[in-house]
Amino acid sequence: MAWNADSSDEELMLGYRNGDVGAFDELYRRHKGGLYRYLLRQCRDAAAAAELFQDIWMNLIRARGTYEATAKFTTYLYRLAHNRLVDHYRRSAHAVNLSVDDQEPDGLAAIQYDQPDARYERKQRAARLLELLEALPEVQREAFVLQHEGGMSVEEIAAATGVSRETAKSRLRYALAKLRLGMSEWR
Helix, strand or coil: CCCCCCCCHHHHHHHHHCCCHHHHHHHHHHHHHHHHHHHHHHHCCHHHHHHHHHHHHHHHHHHHHHCCCCCCHHHHHHHHHHHHHHHHHHHCCCCCCCCCCCCCCCCHHHCCCCCHHHHHHHHHHHHHHHHHHHHCCHHHHHHHHHHHCCCCCHHHHHHHHCCCHHHHHHHHHHHHHHHHHHCHHHC
């Protein structure tokens, strides 16, 4: 079957469950960037993020036969990611700092401007934002990244992380307040 932009993620996953590899290709295309950035910002190690990224897609492939569209696909995908991150944190007690460089695919540093001053200021803002993200408590950073990279609602964040709606909302609110305060010099 030919899938298009109007096909929902849930329809695509059901199609993949029923054997349509093209549906998986479309799901992967739609969600690879956001999922990778979520993992990178959570574990702060590009090699670990790449390994986790592959594990999550493999878990999705293995679980396709039991998939039921009981929630949004992104909730399902990021729940897999959250659970895999929890496993990763249990196995490793160290974290490597995330850096801003011009080679980051689809990242803040990849945006180019014509003027050197504007490019420098953008790079400074991006570095400051990443610094502030890194300083957030892990649960607040996760809520923020799930909303901004995963496009998830508060309810979906709660479902993906296994907490109540109010807890997810509170984590997101505190994260946003801290980031706004930290970025206030650029207003």
